Amino acid sequence: MTQPTDHAIERALIEVLRHKPFEKITVDDIALQAGIDRSTFYRYFHNKYEALSASMPVLITPEMFAELDRMRPSTRIDSIIWWVADNRKLMRNLLVENQQFSSYQELVRVVSKILMEFDEAVQANNPNGLPKIVKLIRQAPDPKRMIHFAAAMLVSVLTDYIGNDIEIKAADVLTDLHYLFTNLGLDDEGDTFLPAERAEVPRKEGN
Incomplete structure (x- = not known):
């Protein structure tokens, strides 16, 4: 069909x-x-x-976040960062900011929607308690605004990484986000964050 x-x-x-x-x-x-x-x-x-x-929703799909409820925050971020690293040229090519279109705003909208759907469904999949990041969102003065803020932060980090050819590497982004999550109490300090098999390797120009 x-x-x-x-x-x-x-x-x-x-x-x-x-x-x-x-x-x-x-x-x-x-x-x-x-x-x-x-x-x-x-x-x-x-x-x-x-x-x-x-x-945008075809590119950034709910399937990318399908295992969120069973993964540590750092593991989720790890998967997203490496997906972006593997599709860096594609992501760079779709970044548009003009009077007609804003890729940043569209990505924030799509990621916010996915995170919202995850937040609504997570309780049923976690009978023994909510993940720390979900608790943080639900305890916020305005949970929807907090989800939007989280999506905007993630998209900002990723678009900054995508737009830099040399200065920022995927492994560096992962290290910084791991530090942030650990100090926010959303990650277990001491856990291995960067899988050895995904250590930064030279990429072809334009990737």
């Missing part, structure tokens, strides 16, 4: 982003990758910015 055309367009855009910055991508590029013509594209999206907004 073929996927709906709008989903095909969203996935086609993500594939094109693996090779070309968003600002240089045209509707023709997306349509060609999706196997459709321009008129079909415009039946689903007004422009490429609208298509990019729709593609």
